[in-house]
Amino acid sequence: MANAVFHQAIWILPSHHLQNSGIHQEFGNVSVKSISKGFKFDLGLSMSRNGGYSSSKGNSFAVEASTSQNSVVDPISAPSNTSSNEFQKKSSEAALILIRHGESLWNEKNLFTGCVDVPLTKKGVEEAIEAGKRISNIPVDIIYTSSLIRAKMTAMLAMTQHRRRKVPIIMHNESEQARAWSQIFSEDTMRQCIPVITAWQLNERMYGELQGLNKQETADRFGKEKVHEWRRSYDIPPPNGESLEMCAERAVAYFKDQIETQLRSGKHVMIAAHGNSLRSIIMYLDKLTSQEVISLELSTGIPMLYIFKEGRFSRRGSPAGPTEAGVYAYTRRLAQYRQKLDEMLH
Numbered sequence: 493m494a495n496a497v498f499h500q501a502i503w504i505l506p507s508h509h510l511q512n513s514g515i516h517q518e519f520g521n522v523s524v525k526s527i528s529k530g531f532k533f534d535l536g537l538s539m540s541r542n543g544g545y546s547s548s549k550g551n552s553f554a555v556e557a558s559t560s561q562n563s564v565v566d567p568i569s570a571p572s573n574t575s576s577n578e579f580q581k582k583s584s585e586a587a588l589i590l591i592r593h594g595e596s597l598w599n600e601k602n603l604f605t606g607c608v609d610v611p612l613t614k615k616g617v618e619e620a621i622e623a624g625k626r627i628s629n630i631p632v633d634i635i636y637t638s639s640l641i642r643a644k645m646t647a648m649l650a651m652t653q654h655r656r657r658k659v660p661i662i663m664h665n666e667s668e669q670a671r672a673w674s675q676i677f678s679e680d681t682m683r684q685c686i687p688v689i690t691a692w693q694l695n696e697r698m699y700g701e702l703q704g705l706n707k708q709e710t711a712d713r714f715g716k717e718k719v720h721e722w723r724r725s726y727d728i729p730p731p732n733g734e735s736l737e738m739c740a741e742r743a744v745a746y747f748k749d750q751i752e753t754q755l756r757s758g759k760h761v762m763i764a765a766h767g768n769s770l771r772s773i774i775m776y777l778d779k780l781t782s783q784e785v786i787s788l789e790l791s792t793g794i795p796m797l798y799i800f801k802e803g804r805f806s807r808r809g810s811p812a813g814p815t816e817a818g819v820y821a822y823t824r825r826l827a828q829y830r831q832k833l834d835e836m837l838h
C-alpha cells in the first residue's frame with residue numbers, strides 16, 4: 493500500500509486569508525503590514541501514516557517565504573553577509589543536545605515507568621531549569637521530544653533559560669484542523685520561534701508488565717541479576733515489554749530518518765527524551781557494542797552535547813564539571829555564536 497503522506501509542520505498564510513479575514517492588524521507588536529503579501533512557512537516535513545516524518549522539501553528545514561524564497565534565518569546563527577542557503581552549505585557543523593528528562597514522580601517513588609505518562613517532580617523541574625542554564629549559549633533551531641509529558645516539560649523548562657530567548661512552539665499535527673488552528677501569521681514572530689516536534693518513537697522503552705512496579709520490590713522478588721538484565725541488557729526484554737534492541741529499532745530509525753536529516757542541513761537540534769531511548773541513540777552515536785551499552789547510565793536532567801561534522805558525531809562532553817567552560821569543549825563556531833549572544837545582550 494502506498495504510504496499516504498500528510499503534510500505537517502506547516503505554518504501557512506495564504507494571501508487571500510489576510511485579505512478576507514477579519515483578524516488582523518496587530519499580533520502583539522507585529523503589524524500585519526509586514527506580512528500583507530502573504531507567505532508560507534514550510535518546515536519541510538511531512539508525516540506518514542505510520543507516524544514517521546519525512547522531508548517534503550529535500551533535507552531542508554528552512555522556513556521559506558513563498559513570495560521571495562528567502563529563508564527566515566536566525567541573524568545570530570548566520571553571518572550577516574551570507575545568505576542562509578550559502579551558510580547552510582558552508583556550515584558542515586551542527587550541535588546536537590540530548591537531555592534525559594528531569595526526575596518524574598515515579599522516578600521519585602522508584603517505580604518502573606516506561607510509557608506511562610508521569611509528570612516531573614519539583615526536583616525534576618529544577619533539574620530541567622539547571623539543564624537549560626548549561627545549554628543557554630548553545631544554538632537550538634529545532635527541538636524533538638518524546639510524546640510523554642516529562643520530556644516535553646523538560647524541553648520547555650530548559651528553553652526558559654536560553655539566552656537567545658526564542659519561544660519553543662509545539663507543532664500540532666494530529667489533524668488538519670489542529671494544524672490550521674495553530675498557524676502563525678507573522679514572519680517576525682516566526683523568526684523568534686523554535687518548532688518542537690513530538691514523536692512517540694522517542695518514548696521510553698515500553699517496560700511491559702513491570703510498569704508501575706517498585707524496582708526494589710521487583711529485584712527482591714525476581715532476583716537482582718534478572719532485574720538488572722531486564723533493565724540494562726541489549727536484547728532481553730522485560731515480560732511483554734521492549735528490550736533495548738526493540739526500543740532502538742524505532743528510536744534510532746527515527747533519529748536517522750528525521751533528526752540526522754536536520755543536522756545534515758546545518759540545523760542545531762535538541763532532543764529531550766528518556767533513559768533508554770537515549771541510551772539506544774547514544775549507542776548509535778558512540779558506536780557502542782551491545783556489551784558496552786550495558787554500563788551506560790544516564791542521570792535525569794543532564795544535557796550532553798555532540799557535534800555533527802562531515803557526517804560524524806563527536807561527543808563534546810556533558811556537564812559533569814562545575815562550570816560551563818569545564819563542561820563543554822566549544823567548537824570555534826559555537827564560540828562565535830556565544831560571542832554574538834554576548835554582544836547582543838550587553
Ligand SMILES: O=C(O)[C@H](O)COP(=O)(O)O
Nearest residue numbers: 603604605606696723767
Ligand atoms: O521507565 C523507567 O522506569 C525509567 O525511566 C528508566 O528506568 P530504568 O533505569 O530502569 O531503565
